Every structure is written in structure tokens, then in C-alpha cells.
Amino acid sequence: MENNEIQTPDCLVENGETYDMVYERPHTLTGTRMHYCPGCGHSTAHKILAEVIEELGIQGDVVGIAPVGCSVFAYDYLNFDMQEAAHGRATAVATGVKRVLPDKYVFTYQGDGDLAAIGTAETIHCVNRGENIMIIFINNGVYGMTSGQMAPTSLAGMKTTTSPYGRDTKTMGHPIKVSELIAPLPGAFYVTRQAVHNAPAVRKTKKAITNGFKYQKLNKGISFIEIISNCPSNWKMTPLQTVEFLDNEMAKYYPLGDIKVPSAEDLK
Amino acid sequence: MEQTEDIRLMKGNEAMAEASIQAGADAYFGYPITPQSEVLEYLAREMPGRGGVVLQAESEVASINMVYGAAGAGARVWTSSSSPGFSLMQEGISYIAAAQLPCLLVNVNRGGPGLGTIQPSQGDYFQAVKGGGHGDYHLIVLAPNSVQEMADFVFLGFELADKYRNPVLMLSDGAIGQMMEKVVFHKRELKRIPKPWATTGKTPDRERSIITSLFIQPEKMEAVNLLLNKKYEEICKNEVRYEEIMTEDAEVLLVAYGLSARISHKTVQLAREKGIKAGLLRPITLYPFPYERLNKLADQVKCMMTLELNAGQMVEDVKLAVNGKVPVGHYGRQGGIIPSPEEVEENFEKFFKSVS
Structure with missing residues (x-):
């Protein structure tokens, strides 16, 4: 049987020299080797989430x-x-959890097919009720697990296995901007769009997720954190190319940054 | 003297709503649909002042998944709906059964298929006892025949759900849900058992709790299937419930549940007045089904007939139970029509004369 556990050494020994550990994997990660493809944003997003939970x-x-x-x-x-x-029901499940455990920190972690296609009704009504949870929305513009079909968030013209000639918005609809769609709802407290494709983006995402947890204690509604994520396997690119595609194409249609931030008054 | 009984005149739907509060329900998630909207209305009025969560969801799809979340978090939780709405819940019910989450579900059956009618029906028998959602699973199915039982089975349902970590379905119908009868609420001691598997936050003294129905490796999936099968065997061994009326000397037998059993009770009396030795077996649990008892009765009676408000569904289980020993027939009305005991008696006679 394959050993799926990652071993963490206590110290590093190299060329006879012993170095102390100055950084290690957060204990809020199990140590199970992740199945994500090289260059995928999910593993980075998981790690940020685990780090924030440990730090808090x-x-x-x-x-x-x-x-x-x-x-x-x-x-x-x-x-x-x-x-x-x-599939698509995470925000309804989260509502059930949060309503009976109102003192816990509850979050959903959903992809674009899950949140923006099959789960649209649950998403919108969960936000509209202002449930005190955090929704982490991973948007890579494609169905990853089923290997590259068109998502509601696929860019116009984007080639996928179910839009082999490119997404024709006349017949296949337009890429949906969920963050902009839900931000005007009174139940949305904090809405931001971030990414995980470079170091500054990772730092900003970490800050956003930290906010998302902290805001839950205020009981003022949803924190919605969209993360534009790379998908080398289904974008048919090298990891490096996905970084460029994210900056040049994805971020053009889905601009990174805060969409709705609480005022000083809101944060009281 | 301390009052231990609380007697009220209520609709079946209201009675089960009241019973759920008395049974210590932590939460109810629902969506309005005739003929059971009184449940959500009653709880919206009563629950906030008496503790507990009540939430009107955006759909039955959402409400059943809220039940999943709350049950996974260890709460005593329930929902109710009627046929078209209950169909919408089937996906969630399959997940709940697979993740072994205790909860109470109620289907106040109305006529179908499709949007159908808002009048009473028993057309959802197959859906209730043979699956409904995808995959190999069973619900424990309770069939009340009175307002009193709609209340009592809420207590029983929560207890069985907790005992077996299995969803329990109360399969009622539009008539029992809507009609008013006397109902007695006894003072009871609430049975609650610890749920160490619930997601209440991982403390240092335990491993993390995971609620899931995903077992992607065939060996792991089969192990879960076998575990479920074993549980269902236990349930079949311990939880079969039924009521017998005038079966001691019966030569012909009616088999009916819920509302049909009430009509059949009167039918048996009418037949007896004519000198026909008729009896009635009323399954109270539809899953597990009283196969053994019916098989035994097949050694005694000449034939059996089911009365069902459908095209003939439970009759298949009666045939399975009887295993060819005696002829088994079915009489039914559909579309929300409730036959009179006289109509049933006439057809009962016609049936057993045709096979004797």
C-alpha cells in the first residue's frame, strides 16, 4: 500500500551541518499528501486556510x-x-450547522460549478439570509474534477471539453460574476476577490480569510471570499502559463480586490 | 395532584409539530406545501418562545440539506413535506442515510404523479420503503393512522433515529394530516444519547469528526454498504410493529396501513355483521415490514386483500410475505378519492369469492 503521509523531520541535516526548523506545516493540515495537480491553486488555498485557523x-x-x-x-x-x-448544497448544510451551533466558526469551500451552477439558489438565499458563515469560492473557470467541462464562470471564447469551439455567449450564456451579483444583498457583509498565483496574492488572500473568520463573531452576515485559481490540467497550460493567463485574462474579467468592505461603523 | 396529561383537539399536522417541541427538537427546516403547511406555521409561531430553531428554506432541496448539516452537528432535527416536495428531498435523504445521520422526516402523502392533487393518497409507498433516492439504503418507515399516532411517532421516530443512526420517515397522508382529533400528550422523559461522531469542533482529546457519504475506494465503499446492511438486519429483527384486529379466527384477511386501515377496520365489522370471518392486519412499520407475521397468517386464512389509496404497491410486499400460499388481491382508489367501508366490503367479498 502506498504511504500517503508526508513525514516532517525535526531538523534538517545537510553536509554534516544541522539546521533548526524555522517553519513547518500547520498542525491544522493532516499531513495527507494532496491529490491536486502541480500548479493547482487548491493546495495553496487549503494551506492558507489551515494557517489562518492555526494562527487564530x-x-x-x-x-x-x-x-x-x-x-x-x-x-x-x-x-x-x-x-x-x-453537489451545490454546501451553503444549505452550513446553514444547518451554524443555526444549531451559533458559536462555532462555520465555512464552506466550494468550486464554481458547485456554487455558481447547481448551487446558485442555495448560495443566493444563504447570502440573503445573512448567515454568519464564510463562503470560500474557488473560481478557476472550469469543472476540474470531471476533467474540464465548461463552468458558468468559463470566460467567453474559452475552450473546454463541452465548448470545444470556445464558449459562445450567444448560446452558452455569459461568464457569471457571482461576487458582483451577491454583493448588493444586505446579507453580504464582506465580499472580496483574491487569487493564489503569486506571493502578494497569497498574502492578500490570507488577510481576507482571516477577516472572514473574525467577522463571524460580529454576527452581521456573510463573508464571501472568491479566489481566482489556476488550473493547469484543464486550461491545458504549464503552471507558469496559468500565472500569465490568470493575470492577463481571468483578472481582466474578474478584477481582483475588495468588492464590499464593512465600514468602521459596521465593525463595531 | 400534578397534571401529567395534556389533552387537545388538533390537526395531525399541528399535533406532530407540538410533539416535536415536546420531544426536544433542536431545529426544524421546511418549505410550505399543501397539505402540511400547518407544521411550519405552527412551529414558526411556537418554537421561538420555547427554544429551538425554525427556518423556512428556499426549497425542499435546501431544507433537507439543512437537516443534514444540523443532524451532522449533533442536533435533534426534522423536516416535513408532501409528495412533490418530498421527491425533491430524495437526493439529500440518500446522503443522510449514507452518512448515517439521525433525523425525522415526514411525508404527508398527496395524490400524484406530478403536481397531482392536494387530496390524500398512499401513492408514495414505493418511494418510502423501496428507496426513493439512489443507492442501497433504507429508512425506518412509520405509518400513523390517527392524529394521536402522528404525535406519538414523533417521539418514537427521534428515538429510533438516534438508536440506529438512521433517518426515520413518518409516512402519513393528507387526511390524517388535516383532520382534527383528540390527542393526548403524556409527560415523558426525553431519551437523548451522546453523539461523539458529530461535528461540534475538534477538541484535542479526539480525532476530527467527518460527516461524509464519499467512499471512493471500492473496498471502503463495500465495507460501508455491509455495515449498513447489518444495521438494516438489526432493524428488521427488532423493530417490526403491527396491529391485528379480529385475526384470531379470521378466514379472510385485509391488510392496510394508515388511513386505509381505519376504513378497513370498519370494513371488517361490516363483513362480520354478514357472518364473514374477516380480520385486519395493520402494518405500523412499513420498513421493516411484517413479512413473518403475514406468512404465518397465510397458514390460517384463505386469502388476503390490501386496501391502498394507490394502484397496488404494498400488495407486492404482502405477496412476498405470503410466498404463494394463498391468493393475494388489491383494492384501491386513486386521485384523492377515499372509498367508503361499504364500497371496500363489497369489493372484498367480490375478491374472495373469485378466488375461493
Whole structure:
């Protein structure tokens, strides 16, 4: 049987020299080797999430909801209590959890097919009720797990296995901007769009997820964090090319940055 | 003297809503649909003041998944709907059964298929006992025949759900849900058992809790299937419930559940007045089904007939139970029509004369 556990050494020994560990994997990750493709944004997003939970010291108070999609196994990697929802239903499941455990930190982690296609009704009504949860929305413009079909967020002209001649917006609809769609709802407290394709983007995403957890204590509604994520396998690119595509194409249609931020008054 | 009984005149739907509060339900998630909207209305009025969560979801799809989340978090939780709405919940019910989440579900059956009618029906028998959603699973199915039982089975349903970590379905119908009868609420001691598997936050003293129905490796999936099968065997061994009326000397037998059993009770009396030795077996649990008892009765009676408000669904289980020992027939009305005991008696006679 394959050993799927990653071993963490206590110290590094190189050329007879012993070096102390100055950084290690957060304990909120299980150590199970992730199944994500090289260059995929999911693993980075998982790690950021795990780091924030460790830094905030809230491992014992977190309940996460995993979706159906590439991150369906998220609970194998994240070392805290989690529920696996049916496709698109994560925000309904999260509502059920949060309503009976109002003191816990509850979040969903969903892809674009899950959140913006099959789960649109659940997403919009969860936001509209202003549930005190955080929604992490991974947008890579494609169905990853089923290997590259068109998503509601696929860019115009984007070639996928179900839009082999490119997405024709006349017959296949337009890429949907979920963050802009839900931001005007009074139940949306904090809406931001970030990415994980370079170091500054990772830092900003980490800040956004930290905010998302902190805001839950205010009981003022949804924190919605969209993360534009690279998908080398289904964009048919090298990891490096996906970084360029993200900056040049994805971020042009889905501009990175805050969409709705709480005012100083809101944060009281 | 301390009052231990609380007697009220209520609709079946209201009675189960009240019972759920008394049974310590932590949460109810629902969506309006005739003929069971009184449940959500009653709870919206009563629950906030008496503790507990009540939430009107955007759809039955959402409400069943809210039930999943709350049950996974360890809460005593339930939902109710009627046929078209209950169909929408089937996906979630399959996940709940697979993830072994205890909860109470209620289907106040109306006529179908499709949008159908808002009048009573038993057309959802197959959906209730043979699956409904995808995959190999079973619900424990309780069939009340009175307002009193709609209340009582809420308590029983929560207890069985917790005991077996299995969803329990109360399959009622539009008539019992809507009609008013006397209902007695006894003071009860609430049975609650610990749920260490629930997602309440990972504390240092335990491994993380994962609620899932995904087992992608065939060996792991089959292990879960076998575990479920074993549980269903236990349920079949321990939880078969039925009621017998005038079966001691019966020569012909009616088999009916819920509303049909009430009509059949009167039918048996009418037949007896004519000198026909008729009896009635009323399954109270539709899953597990009283196969053994019916097989035994087949050694005693000349024939059996089901009365169902459908085209003949439970009759298949009666045939399975009887295994060819005696002829088994079916009489039914559909579309929300409720036959009179006289109509049933006439057809019962016609049937057993045709086979004797």
C-alpha cells in the first residue's frame, strides 16, 4: 500500500551541518499528501486556510463544509471537523450547522460549478439570509474534477471539453460574476476577490480569510471570499502559463480586490 | 395532584409539530406545501418562545440539506413535506442515510404523479420503503393512522433515529394530516444519547469528526454498504410493529396501513355483521415490514386483500410475505378519492369469492 503521509523531520541535516526548523506545516493540515495537480491553486488555498485557523487558535471551534468538485477530499487534508455536502448544497448544510451551533466558526469551500451552477439558489438565499458563515469560492473557470467541462464562470471564447469551439455567449450564456451579483444583498457583509498565483496574492488572500473568520463573531452576515485559481490540467497550460493567463485574462474579467468592505461603523 | 396529561383537539399536522417541541427538537427546516403547511406555521409561531430553531428554506432541496448539516452537528432535527416536495428531498435523504445521520422526516402523502392533487393518497409507498433516492439504503418507515399516532411517532421516530443512526420517515397522508382529533400528550422523559461522531469542533482529546457519504475506494465503499446492511438486519429483527384486529379466527384477511386501515377496520365489522370471518392486519412499520407475521397468517386464512389509496404497491410486499400460499388481491382508489367501508366490503367479498 502506498504511504500517503508526508513525514516532517525535526531538523534538517545537510553536509554534516544541522539546521533548526524555522517553519513547518500547520498542525491544522493532516499531513495527507494532496491529490491536486502541480500548479493547482487548491493546495495553496487549503494551506492558507489551515494557517489562518492555526494562527487564530480556533481549530476546536471550526466546522467546515466541503463541496463536490476537485476539493471533494478537502476533509482528508484539513485537520478539523468537516462535513461533505451534496453537489451545490454546501451553503444549505452550513446553514444547518451554524443555526444549531451559533458559536462555532462555520465555512464552506466550494468550486464554481458547485456554487455558481447547481448551487446558485442555495448560495443566493444563504447570502440573503445573512448567515454568519464564510463562503470560500474557488473560481478557476472550469469543472476540474470531471476533467474540464465548461463552468458558468468559463470566460467567453474559452475552450473546454463541452465548448470545444470556445464558449459562445450567444448560446452558452455569459461568464457569471457571482461576487458582483451577491454583493448588493444586505446579507453580504464582506465580499472580496483574491487569487493564489503569486506571493502578494497569497498574502492578500490570507488577510481576507482571516477577516472572514473574525467577522463571524460580529454576527452581521456573510463573508464571501472568491479566489481566482489556476488550473493547469484543464486550461491545458504549464503552471507558469496559468500565472500569465490568470493575470492577463481571468483578472481582466474578474478584477481582483475588495468588492464590499464593512465600514468602521459596521465593525463595531 | 400534578397534571401529567395534556389533552387537545388538533390537526395531525399541528399535533406532530407540538410533539416535536415536546420531544426536544433542536431545529426544524421546511418549505410550505399543501397539505402540511400547518407544521411550519405552527412551529414558526411556537418554537421561538420555547427554544429551538425554525427556518423556512428556499426549497425542499435546501431544507433537507439543512437537516443534514444540523443532524451532522449533533442536533435533534426534522423536516416535513408532501409528495412533490418530498421527491425533491430524495437526493439529500440518500446522503443522510449514507452518512448515517439521525433525523425525522415526514411525508404527508398527496395524490400524484406530478403536481397531482392536494387530496390524500398512499401513492408514495414505493418511494418510502423501496428507496426513493439512489443507492442501497433504507429508512425506518412509520405509518400513523390517527392524529394521536402522528404525535406519538414523533417521539418514537427521534428515538429510533438516534438508536440506529438512521433517518426515520413518518409516512402519513393528507387526511390524517388535516383532520382534527383528540390527542393526548403524556409527560415523558426525553431519551437523548451522546453523539461523539458529530461535528461540534475538534477538541484535542479526539480525532476530527467527518460527516461524509464519499467512499471512493471500492473496498471502503463495500465495507460501508455491509455495515449498513447489518444495521438494516438489526432493524428488521427488532423493530417490526403491527396491529391485528379480529385475526384470531379470521378466514379472510385485509391488510392496510394508515388511513386505509381505519376504513378497513370498519370494513371488517361490516363483513362480520354478514357472518364473514374477516380480520385486519395493520402494518405500523412499513420498513421493516411484517413479512413473518403475514406468512404465518397465510397458514390460517384463505386469502388476503390490501386496501391502498394507490394502484397496488404494498400488495407486492404482502405477496412476498405470503410466498404463494394463498391468493393475494388489491383494492384501491386513486386521485384523492377515499372509498367508503361499504364500497371496500363489497369489493372484498367480490375478491374472495373469485378466488375461493
